[in-house]
Amino acid sequence: MTKTKEKSLYSVWFVVPSLAIFLIFFLWPVISSLYYSMTVWNFETATFNGLENYKLFFTDPAMSSSVPHTLLYAFATSGLKVVLAFFIAIFLTSSIKTKGFIRSAVFFPNLVSTMAVGLTFAYMMHPTKGLLNVAIQGLGGKPVDFLGDPKVALWGIILSDVWKGLSISVVIYIAGIQSIDQSYYEAASIDGANWWQQITNVTLPLVAPAQNSIIILSLIGGLRTFDLIWAMTGGGPGFATDVLASVIYKQYAAGFYGLSTAGNVVMLILISIIAFPLQHFLNKREEAIR
Amino acid sequence: MEGKKRRNQIIGDIVGLILTAVIFLIPFYFMFVQSIKSKKEANRLSIAWPTELHFENYLEVIKHGNYQLVTAFKNSAILTVFTVLGLIVTGAMAGYVIQRRKGKLMTTIQSVIMLGLMIPASILPTIRMLQSMGIYKTMFSMVMIEIALQTPFTIMLYRGFMSSIPVDLEEAASIDGCNRWQIFQKVIFPLLKPIQATIIILVGVQTFNDFTNPLYFLPGAANTTVQLTLYNYKGQLGNNYNLLFADIIIITVPMLILFLFFNKRIVAGMVAGAVKG
Numbered sequence: 317m318t319k320t321k322e323k324s325l326y327s328v329w330f331v332v333p334s335l336a337i338f339l340i341f342f343l344w345p346v347i348s349s350l351y352y353s354m355t356v357w358n359f360e361t362a363t364f365n366g367l368e369n370y371k372l373f374f375t376d377p378a379m380s381s382s383v384p385h386t387l388l389y390a391f392a393t394s395g396l397k398v399v400l401a402f403f404i405a406i407f408l409t410s411s412i413k414t415k416g417f418i419r420s421a422v423f424f425p426n427l428v429s430t431m432a433v434g435l436t437f438a439y440m441m442h443p444t445k446g447l448l449n450v451a452i453q454g455l456g457g458k459p460v461d462f463l464g465d466p467k468v469a470l471w472g473i474i475l476s477d478v479w480k481g482l483s484i485s486v487v488i489y490i491a492g493i494q495s496i497d498q499s500y501y502e503a504a505s506i507d508g509a510n511w512w513q514q515i516t517n518v519t520l521p522l523v524a525p526a527q528n529s530i531i532i533l534s535l536i537g538g539l540r541t542f543d544l545i546w547a548m549t550g551g552g553p554g555f556a557t558d559v560l561a562s563v564i565y566k567q568y569a570a571g572f573y574g575l576s577t578a579g580n581v582v583m584l585i586l587i588s589i590i591a592f593p594l595q596h597f598l599n600k601r602e603e604a605i606r
Numbered sequence: 607m608e609g610k611k612r613r614n615q616i617i618g619d620i621v622g623l624i625l626t627a628v629i630f631l632i633p634f635y636f637m638f639v640q641s642i643k644s645k646k647e648a649n650r651l652s653i654a655w656p657t658e659l660h661f662e663n664y665l666e667v668i669k670h671g672n673y674q675l676v677t678a679f680k681n682s683a684i685l686t687v688f689t690v691l692g693l694i695v696t697g698a699m700a701g702y703v704i705q706r707r708k709g710k711l712m713t714t715i716q717s718v719i720m721l722g723l724m725i726p727a728s729i730l731p732t733i734r735m736l737q738s739m740g741i742y743k744t745m746f747s748m749v750m751i752e753i754a755l756q757t758p759f760t761i762m763l764y765r766g767f768m769s770s771i772p773v774d775l776e777e778a779a780s781i782d783g784c785n786r787w788q789i790f791q792k793v794i795f796p797l798l799k800p801i802q803a804t805i806i807i808l809v810g811v812q813t814f815n816d817f818t819n820p821l822y823f824l825p826g827a828a829n830t831t832v833q834l835t836l837y838n839y840k841g842q843l844g845n846n847y848n849l850l851f852a853d854i855i856i857i858t859v860p861m862l863i864l865f866l867f868f869n870k871r872i873v874a875g876m877v878a879g880a881v882k883g
Contacts, residue, residue, distance in 0.1 A: 325776055327787075330703040331704060334757050338754050344731075345728040346725060352731050407622060412622060413615070423865075423872075424630070424865055427862075428815075428861060429832075430815065432854045435840060436636065436637050440633065487877055491877040542818050565822075577728065577730050587724060
């Protein structure tokens with residue numbers, strides 16, 4: 317089609333409503349946050365104070381510790397989802413008869429609100445009466461204070477996150493596995509590859525595009541996470557489970573708007589320096605396999 | 607050999623079902639039994655079936671705080687409906703033209719919008735902007751923010767789907783004398799039905815389940831949404847776990863109904879949204 321025809325058929329104006337809403341209600345605040353993060357402000361007046369907010373953010377352990385927590389949370393949830401979902405997807409694409417039911421059961425948590433899941437799991441992780449501890453004790457183990465012990469609290473939330481979010485990864489893997497041409501498996505089995513070799517040498521490399529989507533999606537989701545943590549621990553005990561998003565909320569609630577915005581910018585930078593290069597790297601890897 | 611394969615399959619079925627039941631169904635069962643227990647029994651947090659059933663918990667939690675839950679459902683419904691409507695119209699228009707027109711301008715617009723898939727929203731600058739526009743704490747601004755946040759994802763889905771619609775249709779319509787708006791409205795929009803359904807469901811679920819954004823941008827008792835009732839009731843109801851879980855069930859049931867009807871479409875949409883087009 318010629319350029320002029322393209323222009324006569326498709327008006328740029330069609331993009332304007334979307335673009336305007338996006339620029340005004342999303343991108344402009346993001347850009348202005350760079351300035352507000354370097355001020356002391358109360359919405360009305362903003363006084364420039366350079367990098368003071370960032371200094372404070374990184375020297376006060378109540379805030380700075382949120383960075384490693386966020387990273388641990390994001391990489392742990394993402395890693396667990398990438399690995400567990402792969403095996404579940406393999407299982408659900410085999411000749412199992414009940415896969416329709418299992419798939420639905422695995423998928424449904426994804427539609428339940430994070431608040432509801434968070435509260436339910438918080439009660440299931442109760443240090444003495446909670447279901448998980450009743451089970452652990454029943455098996456002869458020692459009860460774990462999942463959400464009260466600073467050393468394990470973040471892992472308690474990570475487990476809940478994986479439970480809720482696993483299904484997206486599973487369905488993406490399933491779509492990836494189903495798009496693999498059967499002839500690859502036939503060729504592999506003629507070459508004498510057993511079941512496990514077929515998985516590692518055929519399935520795994522060929523689901524790379526699906527896997528890359530899962531890695532990026534779950535990692536970004538993890539880096540931004542707020543509601544599950546807020547529902548389960550509110551950042552506690554102490555600030556053992558505080559992540560960037562919960563620090564942003566806490567500083568806002570405490571009235572330190574500049575500081576809160578600085579936290580927001582730290583999150584922006586953290587996601588950018590992780591997600592963009594990672595995506596670049598994964599795309600390269602994908603091309604290399606092809 | 608065949609016999610062994612069959613046996614493996616049956617073992618797989620059994621193990622799969624048991625694991626699924628233990629890991630994925632027990633939490634839902636727990637939610638449900640908690641919601642129909644007496645206060646005292648709910649406090650034990652066990653999965654035992656209650657000695658007597660208290661379905662009136664549901665009524666009680668609905669009445670709580672002067673029917674706050676009813677207000678919340680009304681607000682969430684308004685928010686969800688308008689967000690969905692807004693996104694369907696603006697997203698379809700944008701996705702259509704972005705997919706059809708090539709050139710620097712469109713590529714730039716597209717990459718700018720796709721930034722929204724990665725970078726997080728800046729919350730306080732948004733509040734400050736809403737205040738200066740005089741629309742903070744209004745349903746209108748909440749809808750606009752939901753639309754803005756979900757625009758990148760929506761456009762990505764529309765754009766992906768548009769590439770399967772042949773260009774000939776628009777050219778034929780143009781020869782028949784349709785103008786640009788008529789081509790979109792009469793020819794393209796009706797063809798987008800399958801992806802519309804997916805987007806309605808995904809955006810609907812996302813908006814209905816959103817907790818964080820209403821927490822920041824729509825505070826106040828009159829503005830409360832369903833997810834915020836959960837958060838507020840956790841504090842207000844104290845040890846009335848049975849009522850809290852009744853609220854959880856009331857909020858979860860609409861999703862369950864949706865899932866039972868649109869299972870396939872939801873799953874397909876999630877996959878389409880994740881695999882880049």
